[in-house]
Amino acid sequence: MSKEGLRPRYAPTPTPDTAHFWEGTRNHKLLLQRCTDCGTVYFPPRAFCPENGSSNIEVFEASGKAKLISYTINHRQHPSFESPYAIAIVQLEEGPMMMSNIVDCEQTPEALVLDMPLEVTFEKVSDEITVPLFRPVGEAS
Amino acid sequence: MTVAVVGASETTELGRIPHLSQMQLHADGAFNALADAGLSVSDIDGIATAGASPVDLTHYLGLEPHWIDGTSVGGCSFLIHVRHAVAAIEAGYCETVLITHGESGRSGIGRGGGGGGAASFASQFEVPYGPMGPTTLFGIGVLRYMKQYGMTHEQLASVAVAQREWAGMNPRAMYRDPITVEDVLASRVIAYPFHLLECCLVTDGGGALILTAADRAKDFPQPPVYILGTGESVESPMISQMADLTSSRNFRIAGGDAMKAAGVTHGDVDHLMVYDAFAHLPIFGLEDLGFVERGEAGPFIEEGNTRPGGRLPLNTNGGGLSYTHTGMYGMFALQESVRQVRGQAPAQVDGVNVSVCLGVGGMFSAGACIVFGKELP
Numbered sequence: 001m002s003k004e005g006l007r008p009r010y011a012p013t014p015t016p017d018t019a020h021f022w023e024g025t026r027n028h029k030l031l032l033q034r035c036t037d038c039g040t041v042y043f044p045p046r047a048f049c050p051e052n053g054s055s056n057i058e059v060f061e062a063s064g065k066a067k068l069i070s071y072t073i074n075h076r077q078h079p080s081f082e083s084p085y086a087i088a089i090v091q092l093e094e095g096p097m098m099m100s101n102i103v104d105c106e107q108t109p110e111a112l113v114l115d116m117p118l119e120v121t122f123e124k125v126s127d128e129i130t131v132p133l134f135r136p137v138g139e140a141s
Numbered sequence: 142m143t144v145a146v147v148g149a150s151e152t153t154e155l156g157r158i159p160h161l162s163q164m165q166l167h168a169d170g171a172f173n174a175l176a177d178a179g180l181s182v183s184d185i186d187g188i189a190t191a192g193a194s195p196v197d198l199t200h201y202l203g204l205e206p207h208w209i210d211g212t213s214v215g216g217c218s219f220l221i222h223v224r225h226a227v228a229a230i231e232a233g234y235c236e237t238v239l240i241t242h243g244e245s246g247r248s249g250i251g252r253g254g255g256g257g258g259a260a261s262f263a264s265q266f267e268v269p270y271g272p273m274g275p276t277t278l279f280g281i282g283v284l285r286y287m288k289q290y291g292m293t294h295e296q297l298a299s300v301a302v303a304q305r306e307w308a309g310m311n312p313r314a315m316y317r318d319p320i321t322v323e324d325v326l327a328s329r330v331i332a333y334p335f336h337l338l339e340c341c342l343v344t345d346g347g348g349a350l351i352l353t354a355a356d357r358a359k360d361f362p363q364p365p366v367y368i369l370g371t372g373e374s375v376e377s378p379m380i381s382q383m384a385d386l387t388s389s390r391n392f393r394i395a396g397g398d399a400m401k402a403a404g405v406t407h408g409d410v411d412h413l414m415v416y417d418a419f420a421h422l423p424i425f426g427l428e429d430l431g432f433v434e435r436g437e438a439g440p441f442i443e444e445g446n447t448r449p450g451g452r453l454p455l456n457t458n459g460g461g462l463s464y465t466h467t468g469m470y471g472m473f474a475l476q477e478s479v480r481q482v483r484g485q486a487p488a489q490v491d492g493v494n495v496s497v498c499l500g501v502g503g504m505f506s507a508g509a510c511i512v513f514g515k516e517l518p
Contacts, residue, residue, distance in 0.1 A: 012265035015162035015251040044262050044382070047165065050203030053172060053182040070285035070386055073333035074277045081271045084333070088270075089281060089381050099267045099381035109333060114288050131269045 009080045011129040020059055021045045025130045028122045030062040032094055043096035064120035065093040066134055073107055086112055090134050104135040144227045148178025162251025164201055166243030167193055187235035189226060191218035192244055196506045200377040207398055208235035209375050263378050275418060276340055277332045279504045282386030283421050284334060289387055290436030296443045298325035300420040301338045301462050303448040308459025310488035315342055316463045339420035341461035348472040355517055366482045370403030370512040380504045391508025392429030396499055399510035404518055405495055407432050412481045412496040413453055414474040417460040426499050454490045471500040482513050
């Protein structure tokens with residue numbers, strides 16, 4: 001999606017409770033957290049379970065499999081994107097939802113079919129930040 | 142009734158804490174106070190904080206509040222939160238309030254951690270993907286709603302058409318010419334599936350309200366409009382982290398609390414305002430308030446039930462889509478509820494005794510509901 005003449009996409013500022021996530025994406029791993037008391041898998045990262053407040057949590061690597069839950073296709077100009085482009089919400093196989101972009105896919109309602117299977121891919125934004133993106137798998141691409 | 146402090150604690154460490162962000166300091170103090178009280182997060186139903194948005198804190202801690210206070214007027218804010226919490230508990234708005242402070246004043250870690258600062262969750266986990274404010278984000282769940290319930294693009298467009306009919310009866314409305322579903326669907330795509338006419342206006346304006354005790358209200362020149370019930374909540378600073386993209390938890394909590402407090406049923410409601418930044422908000426509002434079942438609001442509006450002459454007049458000023466929308470439209474929704482209950486609205490509905498006004502904040506981040514009445518119960 002990053003093309004000539006476009007600025008690099010926004011690079012987030014990690015915090016102590018999210019640093020492991022951004023270190024993971026830098027190494028092309030999508031890391032999630034799980035409460036070892038109640039089993040809840042959650043995102044964004046925190047040092048405690050948002051279901052019950054427990055700090056008995058573990059970090060694990062997600063499968064990278066996801067499905068397309070919903071999206072909008074922005075038609076206005078953005079300094080880092082070629083319009084129109086889709087801003088999507090995907091649901092990871094492990095449960096959590098996250099915002100992302102769908103790459104290797106036409107940015108049209110016809111190509112972006114809800115519930116289509118996706119897999120994670122990674123785009124380097126800066127030395128520190130690599131963002132997780134998603135692309136169609138199987139026939140959908 | 143009197144109110145007492147039952148839990149109190151500072152953060153585990155003080156001084157230099159470079160390994161915790163400002164939001165983590167809020168959480169550390171909160172968990173310590175909960176432990177001191179022998180409570181867990183699920184026991185908290187009221188939240189007050191300064192220096193962080195109560196929305197960010199609610200989502201971060203995993204709360205489900207029925208009362209919030211984000212008063213932020215400097216270092217004495219927490220004293221003011223205590224005072225407001227006493228009033229809220231005495232009023233029955235909530236039972237157990239958590240008041241938090243966290244500040245990385247020396248280390249400056251995650252100081253921009255709230256309300257869209259560089260270290261906020263929204264900046265880390267939404268901004269990189271190219272959202273451009275409400276037009277790209279507010280409606281991001283609508284395709285999921287359409288797939289789940291079979292709502293059509295025409296039904297979504299009919300929200301704008303019905304409200305333009307009301308706007309046509311309001312001389313102060315910005316857009317008054319009638320429109321059709323075809324006009325809406327032919328207007329420019331702003332962020333699919335939203336067309337220009339399904340997005341609110343951007344205007345200048347303002348308004349104000351004055352409230353006093355009900356026993357004094359009859360001494361004033363205007364007919365009194367009584368507040369019968371109220372409700373509020375916050376959920377998440379990120380629309381991608383809503384529990385359900387097809388329904389607002391805030392609308393359900395705020396609307397449910399307000400109508401319960403007012404002692405009114407859906408059949409008692411003569412007039413409804415639902416903050417319409419985009420065309421799907423009245424659809425969510427009708428369902429989350431319980432006026433129709435889930436998935437039925439699109440057909441309900443398309444069939445004309447909310448237009449002039451319909452059985453549930455909705456957004457009778459023309460709404461944010463046609464009347465005006467300054468950015469924080471909630472004041473205008475309140476003004477129209479007051480006009481309708483007073484009997485002074487340009488598009489006056491006959492015999493309005495009860496008006497429900499439902500507002501949204503952020504992109505489903507916050508919600509609030511007021512039930513107004515012509516008579517005290």
